[in-house]
Amino acid sequence: MPELPEVETVRLGLRPVMEGAVIDKASVRRPDLRRPFPPRFARRLAGRRITHLGRRAKYLLAELDDGNVLVMHLGMSGSFRIEAEAKDTLPATTHHPRGKLAAHDHVVFDLSSGARVIFNDPRRFGLMDLIPRADLARSPLFARMGIEPLGNEMGGALIAGLFKGRAAPLKAMLLDQTRIAGLGNIYVCEALWRARLSPSRPAGSIATGRKTAANRADALAAAIRDVLGEAIAAGGSSLRDHRQANGDLGYFQHRFAVYDREGEPCPRHDCSGIVRRMVQSGRSTFYCPVCQK
């Protein structure tokens, strides 16, 4: 499912029921997701208060009152749903019947707020871990992670520096989480279209030349920032299974310019191109061969 906007949407939805709540009980229904749960995972969560629910790139970070951080990644197909207790005042807007667990419900948190939060992940590419807050930045998951694309340091100069001298296609560089962290296949395609840049162009080529180079890097930085911001405002993109935590669908998918639109006309007003699909690094790239150079 999720790239940064979907993870942020999930965070905003979970925050009201998770922040400040105590995990009365946690349970895991299988030994692993992409990798095993850490030792005594469920027991170590029981009784802990969640002091803050944050995000880094595509990771959700639930800070606990014992100094640990519950790290959660949704992988390709992970999702959370919230079920309110009958006594609770939360609206019954979830799309799944209250009370019974479904296939692929792997983790259940029963919270003092009265809510039950359930993690479902059919493909099991997600992961959960428990890491001391003081070690988080140095831990393997985060040590080499790139910059936040919505952070203050993001800009044309920074992208130009990150990509300078690189021969790999721009698309591949943008998916590389050790440079910019949080973009995935959809938003890379959309950002490249907005910046009028070809996915095949050598990444370093946006940082060479004279004034046009700065323009390209600036345009790309702005496109990334804009598309992510707009997608978050729209509640993310719902292709198959992404929903906001209240069960509502995101709706940014209606505003895709190129993603999954092979054969359709390029939506740019002054362009007569037809959206094409190609495969790069084993993944589909959608682009307009006419206006993306």
Add this chain to the structure above:
DNA sequence: CGCATCCCCTGCCTGC
């Protein structure tokens, strides 16, 4: 080191 390929897993859609 940089880059490409393959793999993990399940579900859904297409075409035969």
Add this chain to the structure above:
DNA sequence: TGCAGGCAGGGGATGC
């Protein structure tokens, strides 16, 4: 209707 094949929003391991 069934079945095979391809594809999917992520990321890590491997090999050249």
